[in-house]
Amino acid sequence: MSILIDFGRDTEFSFERRLRGYLGAVARAVGVGLESCTLDAGTPAAAYIALDWRLSRFPGHDLALVWDEVHGWAAAIERATGATVLTYLGGEVCPEPRAVVRFLAAVRADDPDAGTPEAPVLREAGDHERLPATAPTGRS
Numbered sequence: 098m099s100i101l102i103d104f105g106r107d108t109e110f111s112f113e114r115r116l117r118g119y120l121g122a123v124a125r126a127v128g129v130g131l132e133s134c135t136l137d138a139g140t141p142a143a144a145y146i147a148l149d150w151r152l153s154r155f156p157g158h159d160l161a162l163v164w165d166e167v168h169g170w171a172a173a174i175e176r177a178t179g180a181t182v183l184t185y186l187g188g189e190v191c192p193e194p195r196a197v198v199r200f201l202a203a204v205r206a207d208d209p210d211a212g213t214p215e216a217p218v219l220r221e222a223g224d225h226e227r228l229p230a231t232a233p234t235g236r237s
Contacts, residue, residue, distance in 0.1 A: 112225035113138040119191055120144045120164075126194035127162065127201055141222035142166040145180070150205060152183075162201065166190060166228055168216045170197055172204040184212035190219045190228065 117136060124134050124146050133147040146162040158174040163182065169190045173180035186192065186200045203211030220228075 112142075112228060116142060116144070116228070120146070123162070123164075123170075123194045123197050126198050138225075140166075140225075142225065142228070147175075148201075152205065152207070154207065160205075162197065165222075166225075167218060167220060167222050169219050170200065171216075172201065172212065182216070184214055185216055187213050187217045187219075 113136075116138060120134055120136055121131055124131060127146065127148065129146060129148065135145045137143045143163070143165040145164075148160045148162065150160045151158060152160055152174065155174045158176060161173045161175055161180055162170060163173045163180055164170045167190075168185055169188070170186040170192070171182045172184050172186075173182045184204060186197065188196070200212060
C-alpha cells in the first residue's frame with residue numbers, strides 16, 4: 098500500500114491552526130468569544146471579529162475588527178453592503194493582541210491618530226508558512 102502525502106495541505110493545516118489560535122487570542126483580548134469571529138484561510142487569508150460596540154459618529158452601525166494577510170488589522174463599521182474600513186492599525190501583519198486592544202481603544206475614543214486611513218501593504222498574499230501568526234501557546 099502506498100500513501101500520497103500532500104505537503105502543501107499539511108502547511109495550510111498548520112497555518113490555519115496558527116491563525117485560528119491568533120484570532121482567538123485577539124478576540125479574547127478585545128472581550129469577545131470565537132462565536133463573534135469568522136476566518137478565511139484562503140489566499141489572501143482574512144478574519145473578522147464582530148463587536149457589540151458602536152462609534153458615536155456612526156450610531157446606527159456596529160463596529161468590527163477586520164484582518165487580512167496583506168494589510169493587517171483595521172477597524173470597520175457594518176453597513177448593509179458589508180464592512181467599511183475606517184482606519185488601519187499598520188505596523189505588523191500579526192501584532193500582539195494587546196496592540197490590537199490599544200488600537201481599538203483609540204478608535205473608540207475617536208483619537209484622530211488611531212491608525213491610518215491608507216491601507217498599508219505589509220506583505221504579499223500567500224506563502225502562509227512564513228506568515229507570523231502564532232498559536233496562543235506562543236509557538237509558530
